Amino acid sequence: MERSLWSALCCASLLLAGVRATYHLGTGDPQLIAAQSYAQTRNNGSQCMSRPLDLVFIIDSSRSVRPAEFEKVKIFLADMVDTLDVGTDATRVAVVNYASTVKIEFLLKDHFNKPDMKKAISRIAPLAAGTMTGLAIKTSVNEAFTEQSGARPRSRKISKVAIIVTDGRPQDQVEEVSAAARASGIEIYAVGVDRADMRSLQLMASVPLEEHVFYVETYGVIKKLTSKFRETLCGVDPCAMGHDCEHLCVNSNASYYCKCRNGYILNADKKTCSLKQVKVVEDPCKCEARLAFQKQSQAAIQQLTAKNILPVDSERLEHMVGRA
Template identity: 55%
Template structure:
């Protein structure tokens, strides 16, 4: 579990800004990934907060080497239901992904996180939806971003997803329930569970998360 209080996070961001390389060196070059963002769009997420989630996704995608033979990206949102925004096979340029993310209309209902994880496992990470076959050993990564407490069970379905080869990062914002984040995430928890103190800071957090995602 990694707690990011305001002062510590700002210090890390300032340090990263001072030491960051030129833009051409920011791309993730550790090999291809299959990444699915699982975004909470329940009614408790305010409009400006959802806009910040958009920026978080766009910032991370902007630093990935995306393409059919490189990193593939999918996005689903959830509340009381799950909606596929785009699949791993849909887009292969950052511009297309950014347009689709900016067009998302929040669902604004309940918070069925377990249902969203089930969908990711059974649908989003299937070969039919664009995931590379298991024998190719391309890492499958789910990034769950949520501000609330799930209204359904997450432990069992998350365990099934992890056993199916999906690496889960749980990013909680503000009111997120830490026990639920820990129940979702892959071990070691200190590398896969993050609690960001406010939505205002998630964009800066994304820059640090990029290093973690790319093994930096």
């Protein structure tokens, strides 16, 4: 009787070990979990998983920008912050306000979370008077894009981006200072509103101009540019754009690769998946009918896995066997 019971326990224990090794019961593949979590983030939220940026907004608050219009600029900035992946190791944001004078509202090193950043934006007040756009660009290069102000070192290869929003013609020269800014590695987007001078926008912006110069008729519709900048600044998700993976698509920089769910292996085409072949080990316990029982049990588990039905909790099963 004792020998028979010992044989049964031995068989059950080996079976559980084989099933656990084959199907990783009670555990998950960290890479797949991360991939699924990333996909859910992309599908469920509007946040852009942008490449890290050192981003400086340069906003015109001259006399021609009425108070109500300036509030719409601030709403645009807050909406942009909402779409970005903000953080110490992600996108850092600064705001430079200008008219006849230039005021740095906050630096790249000042705020690393969205609530604080949006509060700082809400407190920005217009400066009035003239439109010294060239001075604003020069100040941004010399004071906002420096490492002392929170910009990452060149060795980190973090993109530096300036977005200029103006509704008028600059009262100073912008061509040379803009060229110097671009030569230093700053990508410039120019947004013109209403009476903005298109030639000046083109002199400021990076090339190709069709991708870096934007124009809207009024401040009332500037919010529409949020989605445009989101497409421009956010990294493209190849998986979201469409893929031919049978199971899981994993984003890998500008490309992707396919993965299979637990219990499956990737085929030679690197796209489709097949059930893992179960290797039946030699029976060290010499249990009668054990091999047949193992084959039937593992075949049943494969069917459950194929139907996405969770298998039996192996910890609980081992506990029950132990009690027996």
